[in-house]
Amino acid sequence: MLTDSFQRTIKYLRVSITDRCNLRCSYCRPEKCGNTSSNFEHIQHNEIMTYEELLRLASIFARLGVEKIRVTGGEPLVRKNVPEFVGDLLSIKGISDVSLTTNGVLLQDYAEALKAKGLKRINISLDSLVPDKFSKITGRNEFSRVWKGIQKVIELGLDPVKINVVAMRGINDDEFFDFATLTLELPVHVRFIEFMPMAFTTGDSARNRILSSEIIEKIESQWVLEPIPKAPSSGPAECFKIKNAPGTIGFISPISRHFCGECNRMRITAAGSLKPCLLSHDEIDIKAALRSGADDDYLENLIYSAVAIKWKRHEIENGMSPDGGGGGIMFRIGG
Ligand code: SAM
Numbered sequence: 003m004l005t006d007s008f009q010r011t012i013k014y015l016r017v018s019i020t021d022r023c024n025l026r027c028s029y030c031r032p033e034k035c036g037n038t039s040s041n042f043e044h045i046q047h048n049e050i051m052t053y054e055e056l057l058r059l060a061s062i063f064a065r066l067g068v069e070k071i072r073v074t075g076g077e078p079l080v081r082k083n084v085p086e087f088v089g090d091l092l093s094i095k096g097i098s099d100v101s102l103t104t105n106g107v108l109l110q111d112y113a114e115a116l117k118a119k120g121l122k123r124i125n126i127s128l129d130s131l132v133p134d135k136f137s138k139i140t141g142r143n144e145f146s147r148v149w150k151g152i153q154k155v156i157e158l159g160l161d162p163v164k165i166n167v168v169a170m171r172g173i174n175d176d177e178f179f180d181f182a183t184l185t186l187e188l189p190v191h192v193r194f195i196e197f198m199p200m201a202f203t204t205g206d207s208a209r210n211r212i213l214s215s216e217i218i219e220k221i222e223s224q225w226v227l228e229p230i231p232k233a234p235s236s237g238p239a240e241c242f243k244i245k246n247a248p249g250t251i252g253f254i255s256p257i258s259r260h261f262c263g264e265c266n267r268m269r270i271t272a273a274g275s276l277k278p279c280l281l282s283h284d285e286i287d288i289k290a291a292l293r294s295g296a297d298d299d300y301l302e303n304l305i306y307s308a309v310a311i312k313w314k315r316h317e318i319e320n321g322m323s324p325d326g327g328g329g330g331i332m333f334r335i336g337g
Contacts, residue, residue: 003066003067004063004066004067004068004268004305004306004309005309006278006309006310006312007310007312007314008263008312008314010263010264010265010266010312011067011266012066012067012068012266012267012268012309013067013068013069013070013266014068014069014070014071014072014266014267014268015060015063015068015070015071015072015267015268015269015270016071016072016074016267016268016269016270016336017056017060017071017072017073017074017269017270017336018074018075018076018078018269018270018271018272018334018335018336019050019051019053019056019073019074019075019076019078019081019084019087019272020050020075020076020077020078020080020081020272021044021045021050021075021076021272021273021331021333021334022044022075022076022077022080022081023075023076023077023080023105023333024077024080024105024107024108024142024144025077025105025107025140025141025142025144026140026141026142027129027139027140027141028138028139028140028141029168029170029197029200030200030332030333030337031332031333032141033141042331045272045273045334049273049274049289050272050273050274051270051272051273051274051289053083053087053090055274055289055292055293056087056270057087057090057091057094058292058301059270059288059292059301059305060091060094060097061094061095062298062301062302062305063268063305064094064095064096064097065096065302066302066305067096068096068097068268069096069097069098069099070097070098070099070100070101071091071097071099071100071101072100072101072102072103072125073087073088073091073100073101073102073103074102074103074336074337075103075272075333075336076272076333076334076336077104077105077107077108078102078103078104079104079107079108079109079111079112080108084102084112084116085112085115085116085118085119085121086119088100088102088116088119088120088121089119089120092119092120099122099123100120100121101121101122101123101124101125102116102121102124102125103124103125103126103127103166103336103337104124104125104126104127104151105126105127105128105140105148106126106127106128106147106148106149106151106152107142107144107147107148107151108147108151109124109126109147109148109150109151109152109154109155110147110150110151110154113151113154113155113158113160114158117155117158117159117160121160122160122161123160123161123162123163123164124155124160124163124164125164125165125166125193126148126151126152126155126163126164126165126166127165127166127167127168127337128148128152128165128166128167129167129168129170129173129174130145130173130174130177131177131180131181131184132145132177133145133146135173135174136148139173139174152165152190156188156189156190161189162189162190162191163189163190163191164190164191164192164193164252165181165184165190165191165192165193166193166195167181167192167193167194167195168195168197169194169195169196169197169211169212169214169217170197170210170211170212171209171210171211171212172210173210175212178194178217178220178221179220179221179224181194181251182221182224182225182244182251184249185243185244185247185248185249185250185251186244186246186247186248186249187248187249188248188249189248189249190249191241191249191250191251191252192249192250192251192252193239193252193253193254194214194217194251194252194253194254195254195256196211196212196213196214196254196255196256196257196258197210197211197212197257198256198257198280198281198318199318200331200332211257213255213257213258214240214253214254214255214258214259215258217253218242218253221251225244225245226244226245227242227243227244227251228242228243228244228245229241229242230242230243230250238254238255238256238261238264239252239253239254240252240253240255240259241253256281256316256318257318260315260316260318262279262313262314262315262316263315265279265312268305268308268309268312269335269336270288270336271285271334271335271336272334272336273289273334274287274288274289274290274292275287275288275289276288276304276305276308277308277335278308278309278311278312278313279312279313279316280316280335280337281316281317281318282313282316282317284308284311284313286304286307286308286311288301288304288305288308291304
């Protein structure tokens with residue numbers, strides 16, 4: 003069993019399979035930083051973890067008690083053979099649940115194959131329901147493909163279908179009612195997420211942050227929100243339902259109500275580092291050990307070392323500057 007210094011047991015692994023993305027969200031992987039092209043170098047292909055390497059690590063994590071895995075990126079669906087990888091993860095003894103976080107652009111193309119390989123649930127990131135605004139935020143005119151992807155996974159019966167919305171003042175704060183209305187019309191689970199200070203968070207985007215309490219207040223001016231009791235290991239969202247709605251509304255509040263005390267996660271980055279916390283700079287390079295022929299005992303010890311350095315809680319308010327000195331590069335770590 004993997005237990006950290008604060009008695010938290012690790013049951014959940016997030017695996018980033020690529021740093022590449024087909025969107026250019028202004029706050030995550032912007033096309034430009036200021037007036038200059040952001041010109042992010044992609045991680046070289048041979049530096050990205052192979053599926054075989056990830057499956058070997060996932061098997062070791064499973065032996066140590068991990069039960070759930072989320073596949074993420076970058077945009078995971080830009081990598082080949084994701085459905086097969088999902089199926090292979092699900093065939094590991096002890097892994098009972100594999101999910102995927104995607105921007106949805108390629109979802110229509112892969113939804114059926116993903117379902118056939120055993121994917122049951124999915125998170126789709128969508129910060130606006132207005133096509134023009136979507137294009138402005140993401141730098142790409144892809145709203146209709148994302149929307150068709152969402153319809154497709156609902157049609158196929160994936161459950162839950164979660165829609166992740168990063169709340170940003172002056173950008174999508176006029177759409178909170180529309181996202182809430184969506185839960186009355188469709189069996190979708192909207193999750194508003196507080197904006198975190200990551201590597202490319204500019205002063206502007208940090209100032210644009212909206213705390214969950216403000217969104218709750220706004221939605222409650224229109225509807226009664228019935229709280230949904232939290233199931234064990236149901237994730238960090240506080241969830242509500244509008245009466246008779248097929249969907250739910252949740253709030254993930256890493257800033258105003260951090261959930262580090264219940265953190266049960268470890269991450270593997272696209273370049274093969276173990277990352278104990280999204281919002282700390284600590285990483286342990288496990289790819290180097292893997293590629294130099296380390297046996298499972300050695301890899302297991304590296305995993306224990308990474309778990310041992312998990313922070314008690316993130317330190318956003320103590321020195322992680324919201325003006326850029328914050329967490330790492332989201333699209334490389336995997337959100
Ligand atoms: N491409 C996939 C997607 O769009 O869902 C997976 C990777 S993306 C980095 C995962 C999530 O991180 C997205 O929902 C994105 O909006 C969110 N994200 C990126 N930067 C963020 C930040 N600074 N604060 C909060 N969420 C952020």
